[in-house]
Amino acid sequence: MPGENLTRVEAIERARVITTVESYAVDLDLTTGPETFTSTTVIRFSAVEGTGTFVDLVAPVLREVTLNGRSLDVTQVFADSRIALEDLAAENELRVVADCAYMNTGEGLHRFVDPVDGEVYLYTQFEVPDARRVFATFEQPDLKAPFQLTVTAPAAWHVVSNQPTPEPTPAEHATEPAVEAARWEFEPTPRISTYLAALVAGPYAVERGEVTSSDGRTIPLGVFCRSSLSEHLDAEAIMTTTRQGFAFYEETFGVPYPFDKYDQLFVPEYNMGAMENPGCVTFTESYVFRSQVTDAVRERRVVTVLHELAHMWFGDLVTMKWWNDLWLNESFAEYVSTLATAEATEWEGAWTTFNAMEKTWAYRQDQLPSTHPIVAAINDLEDVQVNFDGITYAKGASVLKQLVAWVGREEFVSGVSAYFRKHAWGNTELPDLLVELEATSGRDLGAWAKTWLETAGVNTLRPAIELDDHRRITSFQIEQTAPADHPTIRPHRLGIGCYDLDDSGAVVRTRSLQVDVDGPRTAVPELVGLARPDLVLINDDDLAYAKVRLDEASLTFAVENLSRISDPLARSLVWGSVWDAVRDGETPASAYVDLVLGNIAAETESTTVRTTLAQLGLAARSYVAPERRAATLERVGDTLWTLAQEAAAGSDLQLQLVKYFSTLSSTEAHVAPLRGLLDGSVVLDGLAVDTDLRWELLQGLVQLGAAGDDEIDAALSADDTASGRQAAARARAATPTTAGKERAFASVVEDADAPNAIIRATAAGFVQVTDPAVLASFAQRYVDALLPIWETRSYHIAEELIEGLYPAPLASTRLRDTVRGWLETHADAPSALRRMVIEALAGTERALGAQAVDAAVTD
Template identity: 75%
Template sequence: MPGENLTRAEAVERADVVTVDSYAIDLDLTTGPTTFASTTTVRFAAAPGAATFIDLVAPAVRSVVLNGRELDPAVVFADSRIALEGLAAENELTVVADCAYTNTGEGLHRFVDPVDGEVYLYTQFEVPDSRRVFAVFEQPDLKATYQFTVTAPEYWEVVSNEPTPAPVAATHATDASVKAATWTFAPTPRISSYITALVAGPYAVERSSLTSADGREIALGAFCRKSLSEYFDADYIFETTRKGFEFYENLFGVPYPFTKYDQLFVPEYNMGAMENAGCVTFTESYVFRSKVTDAVRERRVVTILHELAHMWFGDLVTMKWWNDLWLNESFAEYISTLATAEATEYDAAWTTFAAMEKAWAYRQDQLPSTHPIVAEIRDLEDVQVNFDGITYAKGASVLKQLVAWVGREAFVAGVSAYFGKHAWGNTELPDLLTELEATSGRDLTEWSAKWLETAGVNTLRPHVETDSHGRITSFTVEQTAPAEWPTLRPHRLGIGFYSLNDAGKLERVHRAEVDVDGERTDVLELVELDRPALVLLNDDDLAYAKIRLDEESLAVAVQYLSQITDPLARSLVWGSAWDAVRDGETPASSYVDLVLGNIAAETESTTVRTTLNQLVLAIRQYVAPGARPGTLVRAGDRLAELARGAEAGSDLQFQLVKFFAHLASTQEHVALLQGLMDGSTTLDGLEIDTDLRWELLEGLVLNGAAGEEEIAATLAEDDTATGRQSAARARATVPTTGSKLAALESVVSDSEAPNAIIRNTGLGFVHVNDATVLAPVVEPYLDAVLRVWEERSYHIAEEIIEGFYPAPLASVELRDAVAAWLADHEDAAPALRRLVVEGLAGTERALRAQAADAGA
């Protein structure tokens, strides 16, 4: 039986049978707290006499009428499909169903605000979840128009893809004392079902507008929950949006394709945001109720611009099937970074990209589950796990490389022609390459084969020979590839020469841009130049490749890392050092020393955050087990010292305190945390606000210095959605095996726990100083994996399987237990096996790093 899956073969077959014209969708949101009434009328053409199916996930189907003929729901509805037989050339299908609200962030999510008891709803449909709200041919190439009619409490805001119409009075289905209304929206343009949307509830709203390139006035809206509205900086969101509109319309030469642009910040969201056409939803963690790092503020800007880019790439032009998901996500990731760097105050966005996105891509590309950017997507389960560092970050990196290779002007011209030719349609990879070849004059067949259709990351190393006077006599770039993915690729990259100036700073004194291909590339233009202190491959980060430093450059980089003047160059050196640790070439303990000795001079917030996260991973999993307790103490001591010496109120001070709380391990650390919480210890410029207080408390819980009494008291002062999530995380942090078992059991057995509580419980579960408390949890975790996959929705299963993988153990015993599970479950769903395989790969890498550290 298909369950809720859909194969690509089935989608191709259905698209050969069906052409969809329109949907009319009537939703009544007043029928109670668990289900809502859904009536769908779909008009479509078909091959006469053919049979197919339409998708629906619903607890009850009341009526199915095809071309005036009543069909028995008990006969035609099974799993997630309604069977349709004896189709005519032109068809009208009406399906009446009771659909279910979710608390998983899929379909129509229902949230009750603990602050005021108000109900908030929002949809999330990508990949296959519009079928949880209405009957639909759920695949991206069966585009249609969508006309929504919604009945809800009169005082709610009701938002969809088209402008919100004036409501008319209606009857509330379950409570006559509540005034209801009906909103009848205009039909959308022809779009894919996964970018339709509905958001409803008593949201606070701010409104503005802008003038599009074609002279139209585009209405703007920014929404959040009422209880968060005092923190909502809608004016800044509008300002960023206007910058994005101007940048994209000028760059693409194509006006914004929809009628209005609303941005809605919603609770318990599974991801950063979603590009619903004209109705973009965001995680409400982007509504800042407490201080956040500059890195998070920048990330919000990139996210706003990423979703706006999707209005063209993804919404106006959509991939035919999910194997070309990268056409949506890689492009939006690349172009939003470009827009951030060139149209906003975050002009160092490419440094952020190198520090965070590239690190994500390199990590993903070295897992056993890596895949080509153009991935083989057999079914919906495949695509669910492919929202990963390959599809987003590697794809964006490769597009940056392509721009460097063909030239920006040719690239932009090709993209503009692509939009013009395929507007409102569906495309595949050759459609884009055809336009880029036409504008650039380059044959991209070989480039595509090597970059888009093969997996793996190359490593580039410089080999420099000099004469007795320090003049370069030979300069060669060596390229290698892993045995599993042996492709050697062409790279357009910069080579930077850095020397110490009179002030003791390492600054660039020369740069060459060259093409590298094959195993060895001689760079003749660098011969006869004086050897600099530091040679940096991939200067300016044009290429997608891991880089290594030659021995002399490495020694200089380690000694003078904090003195490199260019933040992007520093980021590349940080990244090279981290890659060497992950690959077992450099001891993790030396990386800890590098970070603790240089992080205080780092100016870029995302580089600080990424590097400190890597420090945590190095200490907790990569340092040899015997050295780990001492290294943990040393790191905590040093972070506390650096926090005391940091500029008052600075982003660096804030981050150092946050990571100190995360790594605290001694009574002295506990005393500092307690002092910061009760005010007996202060750091100039540091405010202990609500969210930071939770982080300090978690550090105390981690060390057994606080428990349920303190958690409950803090929650009583902050009984909000975020407070409840923080309390769940703190409770799961209690450093005992019993608490860890209870945390796992709470999410496995309680099917009512919402996604955000599960996510935060997992974060606390893996927050340990002594990882041995997790050893007894391995068996119950593995016992639960298959049941969770079979019984829970995809997003919840993923949260549990990934979030509760006991990675901090990083032991031979964990490796062997997980390997045994995989051997015993060879017939498990490939997407499930992929999640487990990725966990195992992390453990195996940690063991190799530990061995390298122990042998240093």
């Protein structure tokens, strides 16, 4: 039986049977109670006469199926997630009536009750296969159609969909006659894929604006959030970014915005950053800042807003035919949103952020056993679910950046513009885009696509430099290697930067050039005869996708002078090179700890600080030799607190240092500053100890055993909000006892009622430990729970539990062997489940390798 899966073969066969989907008419009654809603779907479609196929639906109760006026026996035609349709006519009308279920998993139609005021908020999340939880659908991206939505809901609500919201008409409330209800009948959408249809409903607060499109239309803008969060909604900042994006994309693409309005809705308990529903974009409400946030988070919101706006063209106007081209949707949006951020907003250093965050993610993902080509084999829905990863997003975007450097920016955007115009409202595959890029650039992209898109793994580039007695370069070559499992040697267009210490004490670039690197060794004759610079930086300006190593002299100089390097992107490249060397067992983790503690206070880029401090935590907790772990963590905590006290008042650095001090505190001596910041007896000039920071400080005390349930209860009483409940769950799960960890584990594994956001918060607290021994019993407990979780939970909840509860801080041979044993005895487990476990195991194996290298270092 198919369950809720769909294979690519089945999708291809269904697309042969169904020649055109003419329209969807979906009527939803949201007044039928808190558990289910009534869904009525009418689909008109053309088909090959006399054939059969199926329509998708996930619903607890199917009430009626009528095909071409013929009533079908629901007990006979409905199984798993499919309704069988036989003896189709050339032109067909299908009517399906069902009771569909509200979800608390962030999938389908999610229902949330605000603890502040008891109000109900709804939103849909359909990507990849969850429109079928709300209406009957041909759930595959190539069967596009117009959607006409009608909604009955409480009259006091806002009801928002892809099309402009119409004036409602009075209606009857199905279960509470005293409550005034209304009916909204939306105009049909343009032709879009099923996963892009959207509905958001509830008493949301809204602020409105407008933007003028390049074709002269006035496009209405709306920014929405829950009423209880509305005082924190900086809608004008969001609309400013949106207007900047409209202007940049319309000028760059040469194609006007393709929809009628643009609403952005910040919704509760969201599983991801955002979703590109046309004209009805949903975002995590963590982007509504109720407390002070770092510049890294502010910049990330800008990039996310621009990422989703880019999808209105690439993904919504033109959509992939099947999910194997998901990477192109996401990689394009990731690349072009960074470009727009750097060139159209105040965040001019966006490419430094891209290197520090996105490429770090890509390199990490590409070195896992589960790595895959950018154009991945997507055989079914489970394959695509696990491919929302660092390769699909960040590696693909990095490769596109290199492609732009190779073919030329003007040629690239001209090809993309032609692609949009040619394939508007249709479905495409990768060759459709390459044809347009070849036409504008004059380059044959077949070999490029095969090398970069159809092979996996990341190359490593190293300089090989020879000098004469006067320290002049006699030979300069770039050596390229590839991992044994993925031995492809690739062509790279990259920069080489020469940096020297100037009279002011700054390290500045004194020469740069771009070269084409191909093969195991590439000579660079342009540098022969020059005096050896203090620092040679391969992949200067970060054009290429490759791990980079520094030669020995450059590494020594960079480590001693990292804080003096003037260019933030160059610093980011050095930070990343050293971290890669630690992960690969070439540099001891203890040396990386020294590097970070000695230089982080001089770093100016917020995301670089954020990424580096996170890596510091991993190095100190899992990569240093176990025998020096306690002393390392003590030094890390002591130094972070000292640096926080020395940081500029009110600075971003000060805030980040305090946040990471609370996370990485480990000794009794760290209790006093945490307690003092929390109760006000310790004050740092310029630091606002606001609601969210108070929760972080409290969690730091909890993980040290210096606070417990009573303090958490008191904090929750003062902040009984959705965010407060999540913070309380995270803090409780950080309790540093086996009993506390067991309580947290059981609360989300054995209790199936917890919503997605509480599960995510609990898992984050569960793995937050100072002494990993407290998790020792959970190696076996974890693997024993894997199959029950997979078999009983929705995909996103299973993913949260399996990835979030992995006891990674143990970083021990016992954990490694336990997980290896499970994989060996469960070779027939679902491939998506095995992939999650294999990836988790790879992290443990890498940590053990790093520990061995660190243990070999003499103090």
